[in-house]
Amino acid sequence: MKTTATQYPWTEELERTVVHSLATSFGLDFLLFKDKVGGEVDTINNARQGIWASGKEKQRYENREPYDSDKYHDKYVEKKDSIYKKTGENDKISQQKGMLHDAYRDTTMARNDPRDLDHVISAKEIHNDPGRVLAELDGVELANQSSNLQSTHQSINRSMGETSIDDYLAKLPELIENHEKSLAGHQKRLASMPRDTPAQQHEARQLEDKIRKKEEKIKALKSVDSEAMRQRDKEAREPYNQQINQKYYTSSKFWKQTAGASAVAGLNMGTRQMLGLIMAEAWFELREQLPKTLEKLKTNFGLDAFMTSMQQTLQGIWQRIKLRFKDFLTSFKDGAFAGILGSATTTLFNVFATTQKMAIKIIRELWGSLVKAVKLLIFNPQQLPFVDLCKAVTAILSVGAATVAGTMIYTQLLPLCNFPFGSELASFASALVTGLITLGLNYFLLYSRLADKVWAFVDALMPHASSVRKFQAINAELDRYLTELGRIELNLDADELAEFAQQLASCNDELQRGLLLKEEIAKRDIELPYKIGNSASTRKWLASLVK
Template identity: 35%
Template sequence: MSSRAERFRRRKNMVENNKAKPLGYGVVDQERVNELLNQDVDQAKLIRYQYSTELAFPIEADSAEVNRLLSELQSSFHKQRLDDVLGSLKKEVIASIAGPFGLGKILSAYDKAGGNVDTIHNAREGVYATDDARRRYDDRGEYDSSAYHGHSEYIAKNRQDTKSQDNGTLRDSYTGKPLAQNKKRNLDHTISAKEVHEDAGRVLAEVDGPTAANSKSNLNPTSEHINNTSAKGALTTNEFLAKLERQAPERKARIEELSAKPELSAKESRELERFREHEAVDVDRMRQIDQAAREEYDAKINKKYYTSKKFASNTIKTGVDEGAKMGAQQAIGLLLVEFLSNSFIEIKQSFNQGLEGETLMHDIRIRLERIGRKCASKWKDMIEGFSGGFISGFISNLVTTLVNVFITTSKRFVRMIREGVFSLLKALKLILLPPPNMSFLESMHEATKLFAAGGIVIAGVALEEVVEKFVLSVPALAPIATLVTSVLVGSLTAISMTLISYLIDKTDLLGVIKIEQSKFVLNSLDESIENRLKRCEELVAIQ
């Protein structure tokens, strides 16, 4: 279509050329004039030339007519958009059933609770991604107290504390009070040696137990009455403090009872001393010591494992596997959508137009060949879909692994992450690398739809479990529960995605639809003016 400036020049040239033409013509043959006058009027030709006997034409713009025309064009724009939305709904339903709730559900059978990479958090929860890691924990061996209490660091710290106690400078770590020279004391593993030995995170990181247990922050001198097996022993700090709190009423009553006696036996004296030391435990101080010990312990284990080649290689390997799975889902999904969409078209045409071949089998072969050619023509889209799926699968595996460093994800949550990352990457790609003919506002508007669609897919995955349980409760549907669930949830998801897309368009927060409407109106007017100008040029050429 020519530009407005070019059309203006064409109109000017037409006017100038017509000015040069004579208004009258020379005398013609009278016989031919009579012949013309005696002929019937060609009404069709008059209509084609838009003939009018009215010589005066108004050139002023009628505001009512302008508003009517603009209203018609705007209504046409919205009708066209609604038709496009309804027209795409069928394909969206097919895509949802074949994609996240078809192939995605099949591939999700290989998902694991806790993801594909072992993490320290998951190991401590008893959740393993690999049999090798689980087997190594099962083969950790029995707890050997002598290996922990005979460690060189333990012996050296004990020797140092003995000197400090003899000098009168040693304090009880958990009460803050001085330890008398004749006081029986223990060197306590704040995180008990047994707990360290049984720690699945330590085993996964392949950290030596005695070395980890005998770090400086974890060795704390305290009274024997606090550390003996009837008190703290192998309990964690929280367990020990909870025990002290439970026993507090009885302990305080016993202290008062023994303190009131004028004379105590040796056994009662030891009992009173033990209860007083238990009463003297500084809860906040003990918790701080425990926190410092655990932070240092966990930091060593985390650093050893998460910076290891084993963790990196497992993350990359499983990322590639997940990428291949997601890429296959997208590529095969696109192929299935194209195949099913074209199959519906061919079936509809066969009913409306009849058979194309001589026989039914010949007709089917013709239509299948045509469907095959159309599917094959989408090879670039399938390659792009596979590459996009591969990247999102790799990143979703990485995200899942990072999440499982802190919490253990369920199998369904792993699938939610995968579908969510895919939608997020599509939206980011549209924002950062928009098509050449798309403005920034338009790309943001379309990206908003992708974000919303991703949220709906995630909600659909969550809803799937509820729907599947309901379908399984119906005996007649139980054998095909997976298929029924995929169709129901896929259809509901597609309809929801279409509706939310339409609502985003109607809301038009960024004003993109208003801009598109203005473009549509201008293009429609340009097309109408262009057609009228061509018609005028044809009429001028006939004269």
């Protein structure tokens, strides 16, 4: 069960908690964080799915300038201060020194490798991205920033063209196969070529050179590391999407739409939602970093180490967010909200520090909940489906976390309520901390040294648990097959039989029972050895049984 439980996406429960808090505390329901269809305000996610709230924005996207490859490549490279040119020059020097890393192959490029500088997110994809058009950002500048440029083997870059990395990796095996077929054809042709005259020898040498290049191309394509390539794609998309989100969601265009769509008018609501967006930005960045942190702490997981790591991560995120939203924070009400947020974040970091110190106490006080959760995972008394079982475990731990940590969090966040929008900030901070403690407890349950002892003890008590589960699965599949076989071969329907048995049991006398049986026999076309209602026929049949 432990192995199965580790495969459950525990962070999704935290996601639901935080997004719900953002929607309720700051009135951000209209942002549609869950990519719901529709809405009165254009959002980046909806635009990318072809869903537009504004006909004007839809028309502006449809009438966008056609994609011009030269504009994104050659014309941009000609610019004196182009990042593309500088990156290419720096990578050339690194390659000559034998220090250039090719992230697509997860290897160091050889000094003699033919090198190309690739746009990780293709220039064409960026140009045609509805999110970019909605945010009114320059596609050429976005495509040619350093985070989107990657030196790789020429064969890889040129075989990709304008396709995305996911699409390229999907077609790569077929691409290699086609090149290998072509190579085999060249080799077969070379083997039968005459070399008697200088012209024939020259033609053979040309084909040999073509074969050599084809072999190099195949070797380069086979050296692609799909996981490393996807990771590089992710690293390029994170800053790309952040820039688009920041530009659009802090733009006057977005807030004008919001003002029209919002049920509450005025600056007060707009400011509340703006603060919510800042909190949302913090959450989105934390969400991206959570998997790495959890993976790093998996071995001998400790709740104190986890909370310390979360505190340090959030401090780094907050420094970056202050730079992104500095205009809003400093201009509104003479910087009053910068002070409020400063107090809020200081308080939040203190909460994390206190939680880290209280980790042992929290585990001690939640021991009953942890025991209940372990027993639920092991025995599953209500036979819940796996997803429902994991949700039930999270519910047990979240109630415990809210009970134990709630008082401490409330006490520290209470002073915030004296500020404008302080109660909303306190509510969000409380949800975030409680959610992170719950996530930490989930991982404590699976990966801590103490939990390892529990799981080892359970395995010792139940050495054949996996075999039992296997036979249970086989038994369930056999039941399903036999039910289906009976339905097909014997014209049996379990639901119909159950309904018939219920009707039979509800009959009050023999007459009703006889009529019901007669009706069912006729419906199923059953042949009886006697005639119903004919006593002579019935006696004759009974007598035949005695012989």
